[in-house]
Amino acid sequence: MPLGQRAGDKSESRYCGMEVLDFPAGEELPAVLSQSLSSAFDFLLAPLVDPGYRPAPGAVLPVAASDLVLSPSQWSSHIVGKISEWIDLDSEDEQLRLDSEVTLKQEIAWASHLSLQACVLPPPKRSSCANYARVVNHILQGLTNMQLWLRIPLEKSEPMDEEHDEAKNNSNMTLGYGGIHFDYYVGCSLIRSTLPSMNSLGRWFGEPVRAAILQTNAFLTNSRGYPCLSKRHQMLLTGFFNHSVQVIISGRSNHNISQVGLLSGDENHTEDTSVRHALGPYLEYIAYIYQRMDPLPEQERFEINYRDFLQSPLQPLMDNLEAQTYETFEKDTVKYSQYQRAIAKALVDRVSDDEVSTIKTVLMVVGAGRGPLVRASLQAAEETGRKLKVYAVEKNPNAVITLHSLIKLEGWESLVTIISSDMRCWDAPEKADILVSELLGSFGDNELSPECLDGAQRFLKPDGISIPSSYTSFIEPITASKLHNDIKAHKDIAHFETAYVVKLHRVARLAPTQKVFTFDHPNTSSNPSNQRYTKLQFEIPEDTGSCLVHGFAGYFDAVLYKDVHLGIEPNTATPNMFSWFPIFFPLRKPIHVPSKSPIEVHFWRCCGSTKVWYEWAVTAPSPSPIHNSNGRSYWVGL
Numbered sequence: 001m002p003l004g005q006r007a008g009d010k011s012e013s014r015y016c017g018m019e020v021l022d023f024p025a026g027e028e029l030p031a032v033l034s035q036s037l038s039s040a041f042d043f044l045l046a047p048l049v050d051p052g053y054r055p056a057p058g059a060v061l062p063v064a065a066s067d068l069v070l071s072p073s074q075w076s077s078h079i080v081g082k083i084s085e086w087i088d089l090d091s092e093d094e095q096l097r098l099d100s101e102v103t104l105k106q107e108i109a110w111a112s113h114l115s116l117q118a119c120v121l122p123p124p125k126r127s128s129c130a131n132y133a134r135v136v137n138h139i140l141q142g143l144t145n146m147q148l149w150l151r152i153p154l155e156k157s158e159p160m161d162e163e164h165d166e167a168k169n170n171s172n173m174t175l176g177y178g179g180i181h182f183d184y185y186v187g188c189s190l191i192r193s194t195l196p197s198m199n200s201l202g203r204w205f206g207e208p209v210r211a212a213i214l215q216t217n218a219f220l221t222n223s224r225g226y227p228c229l230s231k232r233h234q235m236l237l238t239g240f241f242n243h244s245v246q247v248i249i250s251g252r253s254n255h256n257i258s259q260v261g262l263l264s265g266d267e268n269h270t271e272d273t274s275v276r277h278a279l280g281p282y283l284e285y286i287a288y289i290y291q292r293m294d295p296l297p298e299q300e301r302f303e304i305n306y307r308d309f310l311q312s313p314l315q316p317l318m319d320n321l322e323a324q325t326y327e328t329f330e331k332d333t334v335k336y337s338q339y340q341r342a343i344a345k346a347l348v349d350r351v352s353d354d355e356v357s358t359i360k361t362v363l364m365v366v367g368a369g370r371g372p373l374v375r376a377s378l379q380a381a382e383e384t385g386r387k388l389k390v391y392a393v394e395k396n397p398n399a400v401i402t403l404h405s406l407i408k409l410e411g412w413e414s415l416v417t418i419i420s421s422d423m424r425c426w427d428a429p430e431k432a433d434i435l436v437s438e439l440l441g442s443f444g445d446n447e448l449s450p451e452c453l454d455g456a457q458r459f460l461k462p463d464g465i466s467i468p469s470s471y472t473s474f475i476e477p478i479t480a481s482k483l484h485n486d487i488k489a490h491k492d493i494a495h496f497e498t499a500y501v502v503k504l505h506r507v508a509r510l511a512p513t514q515k516v517f518t519f520d521h522p523n524t525s526s527n528p529s530n531q532r533y534t535k536l537q538f539e540i541p542e543d544t545g546s547c548l549v550h551g552f553a554g555y556f557d558a559v560l561y562k563d564v565h566l567g568i569e570p571n572t573a574t575p576n577m578f579s580w581f582p583i584f585f586p587l588r589k590p591i592h593v594p595s596k597s598p599i600e601v602h603f604w605r606c607c608g609s610t611k612v613w614y615e616w617a618v619t620a621p622s623p624s625p626i627h628n629s630n631g632r633s634y635w636v637g638l
């Protein structure tokens with residue numbers, strides 16, 4: 001039975017299994033399974049083969065249970081195979097090495113025969129693990145439906161030396177374990193009583209972790225004698241739940257509870273412990289932690305299906321947006337109320353209270369779409385008592401049709417003039433006091449706001465105001481193995497040289513964001529070019545340890561007017577605004593960043609006669625190719 005419902009989370013359920021520690025000899029498995037299921041566990045992590053087995057000519061594999069003892073659906077829904085712990089694929093002892101390889105392949109073949117969904121591999125036993133990688137890669141090539149989960153301790157453990165620990169941090173679909181790459185792997189992290197720093201733990205959220213193995217000795221005991229977890233363990237667990245990770249409880253019970261009260265707080269409730277599973281109290285605690293998690297905010301719930309889904313950025317200049325795209329924007333009331341605040345402030349600055357009856361401000365909405373910024377402008381005028389004359393300039397003829405019906409419907413005919421034209425070539429009959437636009441992409445300038453507004457600046461009065469008055473892009477390095485794998489599935493370079501709009505979820509943010517490019521409007525600089533180049537150095541906090549960078553998450557922040565801003569940069573993001581997801585600039589090859597090594601990255605904004613594009617490259621700690629040279633894979637049309 002899944003761990004119950006977290007309020008407001010209709011996404012997939014979270015499950016909890018338990019590890020079977022002893023080899024279930026004599027076909028005990030069905031009994032162990034039925035006892036666990038009736039105690040509300042969902043699945044077992046169970047050994048498949050007698051650990052005493054070593055291959056020998058003619059030997060029959062001593063399996064834990066015949067395939068007949070459970071139905072095929074029971075095998076596949078309720079058993080995760082535990083591969084024998086003794087297997088040592090890089091042993092100096094040749095016989096042990098060969099036996100290990102044969103046994104591993106036999107166990108995997110048996111697990112496939114049973115249609116198990118996954119098997120857990122013990123981690124490599126030594127830092128030099130080339131043979132482990134070779135054998136696992138062989139097996140992976142032949143697997144279609146079964147996953148291999150690699151058990152990795154969260155914190156440094158005894159058999160793992162420094163090199164190993166580094167390798168573990170590279171865990172990824174192309175896992176660099178001791179410098180060796182695996183073709184595919186998903187992780188399983190082992191949670192013990194001590195935890196590394198939060199920064200170090202955060203890296204796991206960018207990894208393909210499928211299960212958290214929670215040891216019983218990681219639990220504390222509360223005043224009533226029940227198992228509970230430290231605050232940090234609880235935070236880690238809720239973080240994993242947020243990333244759809246399931247839990248496996250491992251170890252013997254350290255809590256012999258004679259009188260059991262329900263965790264709902266019902267102190268009087270008691271149960272007969274004779275029928276109670278020894279690990280039951282741990283499971284109840286895990287379910288309690290899951291169920292009491294805060295409900296997902298409405299916006300997160302709305303965006304759940306977009307998580308880690310790569311989308312091509314819009315090209316509103318080159319393409320004409322569709323009605324449903326406009327409709328989505330128009331629902332973002334927060335965006336328009338920020339604009340309205342900015343416009344109101346600009347109107348008041350422009351026309352003093354004494355002048356309100358004599359001066360009419362000329363305001364041009366350039367890129368008016370279906371009119372929401374026209375509405376925000378008129379509302380700002382009403383709110384401030386300023387007189388306004390509005391031009392709505394739009395190059396999409398379909399949106400212009402809607403604009404015409406809107407002004408009729410709203411009775412704005414005397415206030416608003418609709419201009420069906422590209423702002424870059426419109427011959428304006430008069431100059432504007434205020435130019436209002438929203439031509440911003442997730443990376444600020446990536447929908448070519450600078451180029452469009454440079455074209456519109458001709459009809460802004462010399463002392464006129466542009467809303468926005470500036471915007472800045474930001475990036476931060478991230479671990480994002482899911483995004484990397486999704487891009488890799490295209491099997492070409494072009495997809496690795498493309499920027500994507502994506503609701504980032506399974507990612508680890510490795511360092512604070514830094515500014516990339518800023519554009520000011522009106523553009524009064526002596527060098528009016530919109531080409532840019534920036535070199536940035538990111539320091540990853542020391543307690544993060546080494547990590548893998550799959551690319552850079554990008555954001556923007558725009559100053560609309562004075563202190564009114566709008567943006568998605570995580571530290572200053574406008575709350576409850578949903579018009580923009582972050583942008584992601586991938587790297588062709590993930591870059592391993594050892595602890596204490598800075599990352600040096602270069603970004604270029606390049607402009608041609610028909611297109612604008614970005615190029616990017618990493619130069620430290622190791623160089624990457626220049627991505628998207630000459631805009632060969634990804635560009636924005638002018």
Ligand SMILES: C[S@@+](CC[C@H](N)C(=O)[O-])C[C@H]1O[C@@H](n2cnc3c(N)ncnc32)[C@H](O)[C@@H]1O
Pocket residue numbers: 316317320321326329330366367368369370371372373393394395396399421422423424437438439440452
């Ligand atoms: C991101 S949409 C914003 C629309 C509307 N202001 C809103 O907030 O819903 C940008 C709009 O600008 C228009 N646009 C882009 N470049 C333009 C140009 N050079 N001249 C006129 N309109 C342009 C697009 O067609 C699109 O309708």
